[in-house]
Amino acid sequence: MCRWLAYTGTPVLLETILYRPEHSLIDQSLHARMGVETTNGDGFGVGWYGPDDVESPAVVRDVGPAWSNRNLREIAGHVRSPMFFAHIRASTGTAVQQTNCHPFRHGRWMWMHNGGITDFHRMRRDLALAVDPELFLDMEGSTDSEMMFYLALTFGLEEDPPGAVARMAGMVERTGQAYGIDFPLQMTLAVTDGARLWGFRYSSQGESRSLFYSTRVDTLRQLHPDLAFLRGVSDETRLIVSEPLGDLPGAWNAVPESSYGVVQPGDDEMLHFTPQAA
Amino acid sequence: MCRWLAYTGTPVLLETILYRPEHSLIDQSLHARMGVETTNGDGFGVGWYGPDDVESPAVVRDVGPAWSNRNLREIAGHVRSPMFFAHIRASTGTAVQQTNCHPFRHGRWMWMHNGGITDFHRMRRDLALAVDPELFLDMEGSTDSEMMFYLALTFGLEEDPPGAVARMAGMVERTGQAYGIDFPLQMTLAVTDGARLWGFRYSSQGESRSLFYSTRVDTLRQLHPDLAFLRGVSDETRLIVSEPLGDLPGAWNAVPESSYGVVQPGDDEMLHFTPQAA
Amino acid sequence: MCRWLAYTGTPVLLETILYRPEHSLIDQSLHARMGVETTNGDGFGVGWYGPDDVESPAVVRDVGPAWSNRNLREIAGHVRSPMFFAHIRASTGTAVQQTNCHPFRHGRWMWMHNGGITDFHRMRRDLALAVDPELFLDMEGSTDSEMMFYLALTFGLEEDPPGAVARMAGMVERTGQAYGIDFPLQMTLAVTDGARLWGFRYSSQGESRSLFYSTRVDTLRQLHPDLAFLRGVSDETRLIVSEPLGDLPGAWNAVPESSYGVVQPGDDEMLHFTPQAA
Amino acid sequence: MCRWLAYTGTPVLLETILYRPEHSLIDQSLHARMGVETTNGDGFGVGWYGPDDVESPAVVRDVGPAWSNRNLREIAGHVRSPMFFAHIRASTGTAVQQTNCHPFRHGRWMWMHNGGITDFHRMRRDLALAVDPELFLDMEGSTDSEMMFYLALTFGLEEDPPGAVARMAGMVERTGQAYGIDFPLQMTLAVTDGARLWGFRYSSQGESRSLFYSTRVDTLRQLHPDLAFLRGVSDETRLIVSEPLGDLPGAWNAVPESSYGVVQPGDDEMLHFTPQAA
Helix, strand or coil, X not given: CEEEEEEEEEEEEHHHHHCCCCCCHXXXXXXXXXXXXXXXXXXXXXXXCCCCCXXXXXXXXXXXXXXXXXXXXXXXXXXXXXXXEEEEECCCCCCCCHHHCCCEEECCEEEXXXXXXXXXXXXXXXXXXXXXXXXXXXXXXXXXXXXXXXXHHHCCCCCCHHHHHHHHHHHHHHHHHHCCCCCCEEEEEEEECCCCEEEEEEECCCCCCCCEEECCHHHHHHHCCCCHHHHCCCCCCEEEEXXXXXXXXXXXXXXXCCEEEEECCCCCEEEECCCCCC | CEEEEEEEEEEEEHHHHHCCCCCCHHHHHHHCCCCCCCCCCCCEXXXXXXXXXXXXXXXXXXXXXXXXCHHHHHHHHHCEEEEEEEEEECCCCCCCCHHHCCXXXXXXXXXXXXXXXXXXXXXXXXXXXXXXXXXXXXXXXCCHHHHHHHHHHHCCCCCCHHHHHHHHHHHHHHHHHHCCXXXXXXXXXXXXXXXXXXXXXXXXXXXXXXXXXXXXHHHHHHHCCCCHHHHCCCCCCEEEECCCCCCCCCCEEECCCCEEEEECCCCCEEEECCCCCC | CCEEEEEEEEEEEHHHHHXXXXXXXXXXXXXXXXCCCCCCCCCEEEEECCCCCCCCXXXXXXXXXXXXXXXXXXXXXXCEEEEEEEEECCCCCCCCCHHHCCCEEECCEEEEEEEEECCHXXXXXXXXXXXXXXXXXXCCCCCXXXXXXXXXXXXCCCCCHHHHHHHHHHHHHHHHHHCCCCCCEEEEEEEECCCCEEEEEEECXXXXXXXXXXXXXXXXXXXXXXXXXXXXXXXXXXXXXXXXXXXXXXXXXXXXXXXXXXXXXXXXXXEECCCCCC | CEEEEEEEEEEEEHHHHHCCCCCCHHHHHHHCCCCCCCCCCCCEEEEEXXXXXXXXXXXXXXXXXXXXXXXXXXXXXXXXXEEEEEEEECCCCCCCCHHHCCCEEECCXXXXXXXXXXXXXXXXXXXXXXXXXXXXXXXXXXXXXXXXXXXHHHCCCCCCHHHHHHHHHHHHHHHHHHCCCCCCEEEEEEEECCCCEEEEEEECCCCCCCCEEECCHHHHHHHCCCCHHHHCCCCCCEEEECCCCCCCCCCEEECCCCEXXXXXXXXXXXXXXXXXXX
């Protein structure tokens, strides 16, 4: 399917996270270890929050593999951000085009996804009808991932992200069941409004794609007092990733099945996730 | 908007028609004379019927300008066809991506369009709901042109092309009127099943984009007995174009307002076009 | 040929200069007024100096027209820079590919060009032989513009920019004359190391492409006391452009024939330009 | 590195060879088994000889992976040819651009390559100087593969292909040795003029990339009397490939080290290959 990475914390050059680690996300575009597909070469995207006076994040997306994209490397080497998403895509059939690349954006919000809606092709029209008519007008692509975003927006993402995602998941599962599909939904999701970051791991089958979050930086510093990078970033700095970057012992923790985490000012949280009726 | 060209007759290398004439379609991608926009650089497409044992036409489409596309030139210089479409696009806002390029194909059928649905953004959901649910699943892009194709397919394009196009136009106009839009539809259209070719010219306002058809080849031969090209093609050979190619006196005839023509084995026809209730 | 723009001064979002002015550079990609070609749709590039700790500028280039490129708009809306170049290309035959797009970069230096070497195809090998063998290895494209950059680097660009450009021009003219070419060189050039900016206007024929520099900001403020933009930028802020942006009276001054200007801390200068023996 | 395929024989739709076999070339773009890299996603090309009245082959090349390219699939499903090349690229650093994709063409001739010149970056200028000045003007890309083609053209490819390739290889090895490079050359090559087909396997080290040729069709028919495909093609039909397509026992034979084969009307040949002084 796909691989993704979400960063929040001390502003860093994007390349610090995207290119420098061993087994970086860009390396995963050629050689993912934990994905269904080892190659994620059907487009990519990066979204970042920039200067203080710009409301919405920048989203740069392109078709073609991330590993050979020179513009991505240029941007990553010159843009510094306190909150950014990066995604590499392995299409399961929908067109390889910019409007199908993640992250998706709506106002201040960004969304990216790994997984899929089973038999999405058949359910697409029913789900489209459930999207708020005003929001429907802004959909540009043809992926299940974008549809999930617009369903969540319809169900109140901007007011209550976990609730809206739960209602989206409930709608997808109910629609899938009407088509006789046993396990309609498979997802790891990242959502942000630029201030807080939510990461979800869920599948109808209870066998969700991998998802990891990084250990608190103060704990890591005690484990690895010699690592310069850790001295340069705040305790609040956190990563959520499809599969671990690098090989730092103690650095990565699996998000449990049917759970979501919130990274926010103050204490972060990990909570249980259950789909709900819309 | 866009420019397009439809050819049917003696099999020729595509470049004979696409590149060689003065003021060719490729030249029009940089310097159209009669269009709303002089530049048509937002993608292109060519669709052709090939060897006898292949049921559906080939459709090659790409983003970027036709004028600098080397692959288009290679194909045009090596592929021979008795029936082909070519289209150059000027986007009016929808994404520049392959799935938004013309011609569109469904089975044996091809469709291309110049013009637009006024305020399509607002009407998009209503029109999508009118598309047959089975057909809806095959829509990949976000243009009004593709939507018109799928509405016409819904309304029986494969059995009765003029009737289906009339019902599509009626549906678009009725929907537009519900939104208070005075002139919802502007279109020149080409449709083919590989055997017959239909060209439509219509607009709600009665001020349609230009459309021309070529004079019968036997008549042209009498006017221009010295032209080698005319000796190499059959009497049945015919072109329909957004704007004339070359400067051959007597070669081009305007399609009248609110009309459609049929190019077919035997006598061709020119008939009146009126939108109908779906 | 092409159109370009160089900005130096108070850090601004790139879009302030690239998109917002009437008749902006992006608008010129579709509708240039003063160029040989009105359409500049064969690729584009933007190069900017970013955070203090990054030595070399970012250079983002892509094929396809600037007017429809969404990534360019995203970057322009979120990146702030005190010194940037932007270029839109109209190819005169060489391949439309990223390595042929401007600006070109070498270490801290950027270079962009409008114009051409007459019959470059014939002179290409001779000029390539004159490039320093070490530098030759870094050439990636096939344009005359990149060759001129590498010749200037060979002739000392990093120590003496005006002298190196003069020796490059002399080498091109001498080589052209050996091939019996009357007017070998036509150029407007922008060169920078991130601190200073040089703009050159020259042609063998003495009929060079247009080039303009902006009036001092303090003078403009007196002419237009009501313009908010002018209150937000320093007196040192300066633009050099192929053709004027906007319609502000008194804002633009033609660079004289066979001249070059230096924008730098302290007083700027305008000096005579003559090709020299290498 | 790369993977390639050359077909000559009974005219077939390209897809018959490119897409239909198990472990087809398109499948190898994602999952090569014998290459240094398993992913070959940095561009592709297909070249074919078409209608009788067209002198030179069509060459369609594009950046991005072959596996998701819709235009390649369209062409392959509608173009029939008696002689075609297909190539999928894994860049070892040179730019991913159309002019670096194989096959390369010169007049009637096509050339494609897997392997590389060790430290090509350092030898590039010396080799460029050895190319005939007239031919040099037609080089557009920056790969070692194109350089090898133009060196072979310089050394008489059109009169004596095996001799010219031997002299090219000799020149590369001699130049490499001057730079202290132990094993300068690694290559499998396909060359054709549309009538005959040459396949070369050689490396300075004597450990060349894999190369296979298909067994004579009459022999295969005896081994597999039930295979419909074999009844539809002539005895003369032959494939040369980087790695075997499908799993047909007895179908594939390794080209020996330091050898080249000629597929031609009449008996084919397999001969020893040794680099020669230019």
